[in-house]
Amino acid sequence: MLAVNHVSARYHGQLALQDINLTLNAGELVVVLGPSGCGKTTLLNLITGFLPTEEGQITLAGEPISGPGADRGVVFQHEGLLPWRNVVDNVALGLQLVGVDVKTRREKAGRMLKKVGLEGAEKRFIWQLSGGMRQRVGIARALAADPKLLLLDEPFGALDAFTREQMQELLLRLWRDSGKGILLITHDIEEAVFLASELVLMTPGPGRISERLTLDFGRRFAAGESCRAIKSDPAFIAQREYVLSRVFQQREAFS
Numbered sequence: 001m002l003a004v005n006h007v008s009a010r011y012h013g014q015l016a017l018q019d020i021n022l023t024l025n026a027g028e029l030v031v032v033l034g035p036s037g038c039g040k041t042t043l044l045n046l047i048t049g050f051l052p053t054e055e056g057q058i059t060l061a062g063e064p065i066s067g068p069g070a071d072r073g074v075v076f077q078h079e080g081l082l083p084w085r086n087v088v089d090n091v092a093l094g095l096q097l098v099g100v101d102v103k104t105r106r107e108k109a110g111r112m113l114k115k116v117g118l119e120g121a122e123k124r125f126i127w128q129l130s131g132g133m134r135q136r137v138g139i140a141r142a143l144a145a146d147p148k149l150l151l152l153d154e155p156f157g158a159l160d161a162f163t164r165e166q167m168q169e170l171l172l173r174l175w176r177d178s179g180k181g182i183l184l185i186t187h188d189i190e191e192a193v194f195l196a197s198e199l200v201l202m203t204p205g206p207g208r209i210s211e212r213l214t215l216d217f218g219r220r221f222a223a224g225e226s227c228r229a230i231k232s233d234p235a236f237i238a239q240r241e242y243v244l245s246r247v248f249q250q251r252e253a254f255s
């Protein structure tokens with residue numbers, strides 16, 4: 001569905017990404033994991049279309065990406081909500097921009113809020129919400145326009161450990177129920193191993209993909225196993241330690 005082919009990116013002539021090749025098939029949850037500065041956000045900005053692709057090509061459903069579009073829903077670390085609008089009107093924003101009438105967009109937004117566990121919070125203002133609730137609004141907004149692909153940039157980075165785990169569980173349920181392709185960026189190793197159906201490891205200097213692993217812990221959660229049971233499973237711990245060792249090896253190589 002998403003294909004990144006031989007993509008490189010530069011800032012002021014300096015390579016930030018080098019020859020990135022990545023595919024995301026329908027229904028996959030791809031997590032891109034790497035240390036700060038390896039180019040994760042740059043890659044995401046190319047896929048969202050916020051940055052133009054100058055070397056290589058990115059296509060979604062066969063069409064080259066040439067700018068931002070409603071086929072990609074984006075969730076940021078700092079959720080980017082409008083403080084003067086209430087919850088339901090924040091979620092409805094994308095629908096408003098494409099001309100959906102007020103009744104229909106509020107109905108759709110209300111349904112999305114239910115899916116993210118915020119039923120009853122429609123009339124609240126953003127400043128009345130906790131960090132976790134704001135991220136739920138951000139996810140509902142990104143999904144409201146029914147995008148082909150959901151893109152998330154460090155969405156749970158600012159949350160406490162308990163809320164973070166709740167949000168990981170929510171994301172996996174939404175993934176299971178919607179069947180959407182998801183691409184998530186993180187530097188949290190446990191989060192990456194738990195969520196990913198495909199885990200892509202990146203190295204810095206310039207940013208490259210070093211490894212791709214197929215994992216099934218997120219699918220196990222989606223099929224009904226508990227998060228705690230999965231995260232304490234020796235198979236999960238072994239995979240987490242393997243990824244950790246790869247990240248440390250790369251750090252040593254670049255320090």
Ligand SMILES: Nc1ncnc2c1ncn2[C@@H]1O[C@H](COP(=O)(O)OP(=O)(O)OP(=O)(O)O)[C@@H](O)[C@H]1O
Nearest residue numbers: 011012016034035036037038039040041042043187
């Ligand atoms: N606007 C910019 N101008 C110049 N250099 C930039 C710009 N944005 C990013 N870079 C550089 O490009 C490289 C990749 O940055 P990027 O933000 O994509 O990495 P990242 O992996 O997302 O990091 P983090 O996890 O800290 O957000 C870094 O060396 C960074 O300094």
